Amino acid sequence: MNELLNEFLVESYENLDQYEGSLIELEKDPTSKKLVSAIFRTLHTVKGTCGFLGLSRLEAIAHAGENLLSLVRDGVVSFNQAIASALLATGDAVRAILAQLEKNETEGDVDYSDLVALLVSLQSPATKGAANVEESAKPTKAVPAEPKAATVESKAAPAKAPAKTEPAAKAPALSAIPATPTHDPKPESKVVKAPVAAPAPVAAPLETPAAKAQPSAPTVKSPEGDSPSGSKASDSTVRVNVELLDRLMNLVGELVLTRNQIVQLTGSLESVPMQAACHRLNHITTELQDRMMKTRVQPIDALWSKLPRTVRDLAQLCGKQIRLETEGAETELDRTVIEAIKDPMTHLLRNSVDHGVESPEERKAAGKNPEGRILLRAFHAAGLVTIEIIDDGGGIKVDRVKARALERNLITPEKAATMSQQEVVNLIFQAGFSTAEKVSNISGRGVGMDVVKTQIEKIGGMVDMSTEVGKSTTCRIKIPLTLAIIPVVIVGCRGDRFAIPQTNLLEVIRLDKNLMVETVHETPVVRLRGNLLPIVFLDSVLAIKTGEREETQHLVVLQAGDRHFGLVVDTIHEAEEIVVKPLGRALTAVSCFAGATILGDGHVALILDIFGLGSRASMFQSTRAANALEGEVKAQGVGTGVPLNELLVFHVGGIRAAMPLEMVSRLEEFSGDQIEVAAGRQVIQYGGSIMPLISLSRALGFEESKSIDGRVQTIVYARNGRAVGLVIDGVEEIVRGNIEVQPAGRRSGVLGSAVIGKQITELIDAQDLVRTHASDLFE
């Protein structure tokens, strides 16, 4: 494509984004001359270049828009919603033509004469207004509040006024647009000249001309004023093709591999200078990789700046008043991530506008500001980016959600009774759920929230909702910073190696006689801490027939959305951070792989797509079917007399105690000096977060147990994403079987006693214990 045209396109797209943003801003603050000027400038630039490139159709539209704007700028027409809509439509039309230009270098043949006519007609009240100014000798009448405001501004900086004289004199030349139905600019400009010629009175008479001179002056001046900063920006930044960046990224990745090989080779050499050079190479490469990653990030504003328009249009459609605010727009994210969250983000925002914020009448009745507020907030936390969409609407009605979920058979009545508010709210992410009473064309087709959830989970993110009835609803998205580099675990299967993203991975267990594969209705399952886990053999789902299965196999417990399943592989290699590379077009049809990567030894390994894998193994035909299957599996398990009770037996404070295995997330051993104190409580750093410790013996009223070798044994109990470590003296065994519990007297934290393995054993009620001793954590 013509280079000049290309440059024009890139520049105009950018300008248009700004144009829309400024228009939305202007709607909120119609008196801002700075905004009007900015908008005017954008359109003017487009128009100017169009003329240069001979794009007459585009020029005509930009021209009509510009005329209207010039009147607004001069305070002849006061800015209103109709004008805003027309100007936004102008932006759309320009964008459409630009897109057409990009496609085939023509302006297309869409007729925009209606739009032009609308833009012209909107100028007409202006004609009258302007006429008034000229005819009436009392200009004060014709001056509404806004020009006054501008004049007041000018007072604040009267020293500047004379300096503007020259550009102001130029102004009419620029704003005097040829061939317009209105001739106002010209007479007007004559009026302008008068006060300019005598700069002294600028501050004194609060007259129209002065007010007019003021706004027109900055318009002309600002391009000049901007130019130093503008040239600075172009000095320090350059446009770089994304493809080139990707190439560079590839090469850096390859450099890292070569570096690894060299470091390995020189490790065995004696030469000191060689070693030193190698160290330097190491540092430089690491830094280079780091910086290279930075080139791929963009502030989230790149996405957000487009949203005010969406909100505005929607709010108008639903007859609501909504203000969109942003916080942390500078938060940086990988380009690809921004692209990936665009749709879900827009959807959630639409939801907030449509269902979240109430109508102005409802809001007034509830004693709220009739103008609703939606806040977008982004920040970095724990290696992830959190994005929140907070509206101050009526909140989600938990009872209604529950009723709807029951009606749609998404949950069972028993389950409904035990669900927390948080859990209920998050039911809206289930497939086939929609509480909208009115189905609008905006949202409420019952697809949507589950799609949002899937889309976000696909890129390794999480989404959840919380609500405060009558006050607000918060939707929180957590996403990884980048999709280009992800942590994975490398597993082996019949000699091939595969990468499993850590975001999908829950745990890795060796399959042995304690954990054996059983079948229910020809479906392989394992019993994992009292629950049945459906499993999939990697080699059979991928139809790998070459190579040999290893003797000992491993079970990788995976999570894809709400479903858990186990994947049987041969070996577990290391955990690594890998660079994700796309698969070629020839392989896009294979849904089991998310991409490929190059391992440290230069070999290619495929990255498993857990969703794809699960659906290939028909794990996720539908949630309901899966639920039914689970029910069946459980029922069969009981029917065949297999007891599902599994207990972890341990000793604490001199007694034998037990707790159901399904309450145990993990068993961990720490060294005593790892324990720290925070907020008056013993804590330990665990998996990147802080885990409080509860001494079980003290909680049960025994003496603090002393560890002999400085090691601390803990049972990790986790609920709702929070974990607590219960400190015990030592683990004894895991028992299976139906256990008869004798209720003990009322003792906090104890369910009762039972005879297990011919010994009296106390059954611990972990839930109760945690509620008593760490209630603040599990609210």
Next chain:
Amino acid sequence: MNKTRQLCTFVLDGQTFGIHVDCVLEVIRSLPLTHVPLAPEAVCGLINLRGQIVTAIDLRRRLELGPPKEGKTARMNIIIRTSEGPLCFPIDEVGDVVDVEERLFEPVPETMTGTARKLIDSVCKLPGTLLLVLKGDFAELAGI
């Protein structure tokens, strides 16, 4: 002077093939191949070409040449440029780059059948041998 075309030649299963030099990115020694389960039949794996992952296409299979003889594996890879990114073909041997006069080209014989017909653009009558000229079309080569 007669117009000529430059062809890069290679040998597969005893047969000489040619492909326009402009399509050829490079010729390299055989690299370790990562097998891709569930992939289309024509795909024989992935290679690491200096940090770029390139799909390897089994030309033998696409051309219906039958499996290689016992103990004889492809020793070279030819990397070609297509509209959808590079593709790699494991081949037996690489030949010379030859300048061939236009008049030596002939269309594929009407009687040729099978997928090979879709892949072969023309036949070139070189002294002593017939050179089959491949098309550089991604969809046909990858068999999708």
